[in-house]
Amino acid sequence: MRLFPGMFIPLAAQALLAAVVPGGLLVWNMHNGQQIELAQRDQERLEGFVSTAGEALAAGKPLxxxxxxxxxxxxxxxxxxxxxxxxxxxxxxxxxxxPPRAERPLKLNGQTVALARIVREPTLTDSDRNFLATQYLGIAVIVTGLFALLLAAAYEFARRWSKPQLELYRLSREIVHGDHDVDIEERGPAEVVATSRNLQRIASQFSRLETARRTWLVSIADELKRPTESLAVHLDKLAAVQHPISADLATGLEEDQRRLSQMAEDLSAVALADLGRLPVNFSQVDPRALIHNAIWGNAKRAEGQGVKLETSTLPQYTILVKWDGARIEQLFGALIDNSLRYTPRNGRIVLGLESSRDAWRLIIDDSAPGVDVMLAQRLFEPFYRSSDRPEDSAAASGLGLATARAIVEAHHGRIEASRSPIGGLRVTVILPAEPPRA
Incomplete structure (x- = not known):
C-alpha cells in the first residue's frame, strides 16, 4: 500500500514551496533595496557634479x-x-x-544654462559583487536549511499519521481475506483505536456466522444423505412387488434418487472444503482407469441423451499417481454431469489426459453451445448456473463444478474453464502426481 509515499510527496512539495517562496521574496527585496541604494548614490554624486560644474562655469570654463x-x-x-x-x-x-536615472539643473548666476543627467546604469564594483554574492549565498543557505527542516517535519508527520492508517488497512485486508482472528494494537489516536476495535468485533461476528454457516451446511448434507439412501432401498423394494410399476416411472424415480444422492454428496464436499476438512485418502491409482470408470458409469445416461462420450490423448501405458481415487471419480462425475446438462443431442464430450512435468492435465471438452469466457471462472462458484432456462435449473443443483474445485484444491491442484476447440466448454484440471510433502 502506497499510503506513506502518497502522503509524504504532497507534504514535501508544500515544504519546497514554503521554503522557495520566502527565499524568492528575500532575493526580490534585496534586489530592490540595492537599486534604491544605487539610485541614492547617483543622486548624491550628481549633486556633487552639479556643484563642481557650477564653480567651473563661474570660472569661465566651457560646458x-x-x-x-x-x-x-x-x-x-x-x-x-x-x-x-x-x-x-x-x-x-x-x-x-x-529616461535619465537622475537629473539636476546646472545654473550660472541664478540662470539655468544646462541640465545634468545620469543616462546609464552604474557599473558594479568588485566590492558590490562580493557583497551581492555573500547575500545570495546567505539566502541560499537559509532556504536550503528551511527546506530540510520542513522536509524532516513532513516526513515525521507522514510517518506518524500513516502508521495507524496502515494498521487499519492491515486489519481490513485480513478480514477481507477471511482471517477473522485479528489482533489490534491499542496505540494511536482515539478514533483509530475505536475503529480498530469495531473492525475486530466485525471480524469476530463474521467468524461466528461463517462457522455456523459451514457447520449447518455439513449438517444438512449429512441429514440429506439418510433419506436419499433410504429412498434407494424403498425403490428397490417397490420394484420387487407383485405388480411392478411402469418402466418410465421407475426410470424417473431412479433418476430423481440419483440427483438427490449426488446433491447430498456435492453439498457435503463443498461444505467440508469450506471448513478445510474435506477428507482425502491418497493412494496409488491409475488415472486412465478412473477415466474409463467415469465413462462407463455415465455411458447409459449419455446414450439416452444422444451424446457421444469418448476419450482422446490417453497414454497407452499404465500410470501410477498418488490421488484419492474415490474423490477423483467424484470429480469426473461432476464434470461429465455438467457437460451432459448443456450438450445438445448429437453432441460430443471428450476426456483427455496429458503429461505436464511432475503433474497431469485432465481435459474435458464438450460441444456447443459454449460459455462467455469472461464468466467462465464463475462456473466454479456454488449455485452459479450459466443458463437461465427453467429446465436446466430444475436439473442442476449448481454444486457440481464447485464440488470439482473443492476436490482439485484438496489435491493441491488447480482448475480452469475456457472455450473448447469443439465449440463448447473446456475444463482443465492440473493435479500433481503426488501431494506435496508437509
Whole structure:
C-alpha cells in the first residue's frame, strides 16, 4: 500500500514551496533595496557634479570640457553624465533614448544654462559583487536549511499519521481475506483505536456466522444423505412387488434418487472444503482407469441423451499417481454431469489426459453451445448456473463444478474453464502426481 509515499510527496512539495517562496521574496527585496541604494548614490554624486560644474562655469570654463574632466576625476560617473539644453537636446556626453536615472539643473548666476543627467546604469564594483554574492549565498543557505527542516517535519508527520492508517488497512485486508482472528494494537489516536476495535468485533461476528454457516451446511448434507439412501432401498423394494410399476416411472424415480444422492454428496464436499476438512485418502491409482470408470458409469445416461462420450490423448501405458481415487471419480462425475446438462443431442464430450512435468492435465471438452469466457471462472462458484432456462435449473443443483474445485484444491491442484476447440466448454484440471510433502 502506497499510503506513506502518497502522503509524504504532497507534504514535501508544500515544504519546497514554503521554503522557495520566502527565499524568492528575500532575493526580490534585496534586489530592490540595492537599486534604491544605487539610485541614492547617483543622486548624491550628481549633486556633487552639479556643484563642481557650477564653480567651473563661474570660472569661465566651457560646458564642452566639463564631461571629459569628470570622466578623469570620478570613474563612477565616467561615461554616464550627459549635459543637455533646457529643451532636452544634448550638448555633451553620451546620447541615450532612455529616461535619465537622475537629473539636476546646472545654473550660472541664478540662470539655468544646462541640465545634468545620469543616462546609464552604474557599473558594479568588485566590492558590490562580493557583497551581492555573500547575500545570495546567505539566502541560499537559509532556504536550503528551511527546506530540510520542513522536509524532516513532513516526513515525521507522514510517518506518524500513516502508521495507524496502515494498521487499519492491515486489519481490513485480513478480514477481507477471511482471517477473522485479528489482533489490534491499542496505540494511536482515539478514533483509530475505536475503529480498530469495531473492525475486530466485525471480524469476530463474521467468524461466528461463517462457522455456523459451514457447520449447518455439513449438517444438512449429512441429514440429506439418510433419506436419499433410504429412498434407494424403498425403490428397490417397490420394484420387487407383485405388480411392478411402469418402466418410465421407475426410470424417473431412479433418476430423481440419483440427483438427490449426488446433491447430498456435492453439498457435503463443498461444505467440508469450506471448513478445510474435506477428507482425502491418497493412494496409488491409475488415472486412465478412473477415466474409463467415469465413462462407463455415465455411458447409459449419455446414450439416452444422444451424446457421444469418448476419450482422446490417453497414454497407452499404465500410470501410477498418488490421488484419492474415490474423490477423483467424484470429480469426473461432476464434470461429465455438467457437460451432459448443456450438450445438445448429437453432441460430443471428450476426456483427455496429458503429461505436464511432475503433474497431469485432465481435459474435458464438450460441444456447443459454449460459455462467455469472461464468466467462465464463475462456473466454479456454488449455485452459479450459466443458463437461465427453467429446465436446466430444475436439473442442476449448481454444486457440481464447485464440488470439482473443492476436490482439485484438496489435491493441491488447480482448475480452469475456457472455450473448447469443439465449440463448447473446456475444463482443465492440473493435479500433481503426488501431494506435496508437509
Amino acid at each position: 564642452s570640457r566639463l564631461i571629459p574632466e569628470l570622466d578623469q576625476r570620478d570613474p563612477r560617473l565616467a561615461g554616464r553624465i550627459q549635459l543637455a539644453n533646457a529643451d532636452g537636446s544634448p550638448i555633451a556626453g553620451p546620447a541615450s533614448s532612455n
